[in-house]
Amino acid sequence: MTTATEPLKAKDYKSEIPPTWCPGCGDYGVLNAVLKAFADLQLDINKTALVSGIGCSSRFPYFVKTYGMHTAHGRSLPVGAGLKMARPDLEVVVFSGDGDGFSIGGGHVPHVARKNTDITYVVMDNSIYGLTKGQVSPTSKQGMVTVTTPYGAPDNPVNPVAFCLTYGATFVAQSYSSKSKLTQELVTKAIQHKGFAFVNIISPCPTFNKVDTFDSYKELVYDIPADHDTSDLNAALQLAFEGKNSGRVPTGVLYQTQKPTLVDKLNEIRKKANGSDNFDMNKIIEAYKP
Ligand SMILES: Cc1ncc(C[n+]2csc(CCOP(=O)(O)OP(=O)(O)O)c2C)c(N)n1
Ligand code: SF4
Ligand SMILES: [Mg+2]
Known part of the structure; x- marks a missing residue:
């Protein structure tokens, strides 16, 4: 039995709900690494909130003992950002799929990134819509045959890491669900980071994506070289695009920098608006009364 003084173990963060993913789904590897x-970080279970959209990957909060919000498809980021603004004391970690995050929810990413909203964003990228049984996703490769693209996907795929780098995310990393230790390390660093931290995790869907399989990724996934300068945005973009052009998947930290977070900036505005450290909402409401 765990007493209050004993450090929490990965299993202590597991909820009583067993994961409902298909056997062999990459998301199991992500869950195990996240629990570790x-x-x-010895996260306080009562001060951690996981927010997700809709998708197989978005079931994530059910399987973790912290607070969880399973929101609407594509809306995990604005809900997570709103929660962080209202309760800056909480650790907010948002979980999404490639469809949830970069198709219907793609319009939210630039704004959460450019505002440096202090949340962690973990995307489980399987290059398919898993929950709805195998439709093309924004990260499906051009030419990929799916139930909605019987003649091959006609469009250029989104590059999630380049996307987040371009819009100003202050921490951008990539992992692969079979690289458990690396995923654990990157999620730990992302949560420790002050500002918007994005971790794209390649997480194969063996049920509906027969192209991007565990076997195919064996040849494609590689470690970012140790001499990569994580403070160099151009070098990070080069890595992101090299990966995309060759089909290879660089894993590790691509980029990290420090900038004021959304909460820092709001506190500054509050000080200016109020002329003191104490923000008085009543004064503002009074000022607008006829
Ligand atoms: C507004 C809205 N549009 C469409 C859907 C149907 N829908 C549910 S999940 C999903 C895609 C899920 O794909 P992804 O985010 O990649 O997650 P995965 O299941 O692959 O983990 C879609 C289109 C929905 N639930 N709500
Ligand atoms: S459909 Fe694919 S993504 Fe969904 S649980 Fe099954 S293997 Fe995982
Ligand atoms: Mg998906």
Whole structure:
């Protein structure tokens, strides 16, 4: 039995709900690594909130003992950002799929990134819509045959890491669900980072994506070289695009920098608006009364 003084272990963050993913789904690897990251950080279960959209990957909060919000498809980021603004004391970690995050929810990413909203964003990228049984997704490769693209996907795929780098995310990393230790390390670093931290995790869907399989990724996934300068945005973009052009998947931290977070900036505005450290909402409401 765990007493209050004993450090929490990964299993202590597991909820009583067993994961409902298909056997062999990459998301199991992500869950196990995330639970270990939470234990590494000794996150307070009562002060951590997981927010997700809709998709197989978005079931994530059910399987973790912290607070969780399973929101609407594509809306995990604005809900997570709103929660962080209202309760800056909470650790907010948002979980999405490639469809949830970069198709219907793609319009939210630039704004959460450019505002440096202090949340962690984990995307489980399987290059398919898993929950709805195998439709093309924004990260499906050009030419990929799916139930909605019987003649091959006609469009250029989104590059999630380049997307987030371009819009000003202050921490951008990539992992692969079979690289458990790396995923654990990257999620830990992302949560420790002050500002918007994005981790794209390649997480194969063996049920509906027969192209991007665990076997195919064996040849494609590689470690970012140790001499990569994570403070160099151009070098990070080069890595992101090299990966996209060759089909290879660089894993590790692509970029990290420090900038004021959304909460820092709001506090500054509050000080200016109020002329003091104490923000008085009543005064503002009074000023607008006829
Ligand atoms: C507004 C709205 N549009 C469409 C859907 C149907 N829908 C549910 S999940 C999903 C795609 C899920 O794909 P992804 O985010 O990649 O997650 P995965 O299941 O692959 O983990 C879609 C289109 C929905 N639930 N709500
Ligand atoms: S359909 Fe694919 S993504 Fe969804 S649980 Fe099954 S294997 Fe995982
Ligand atoms: Mg998906």
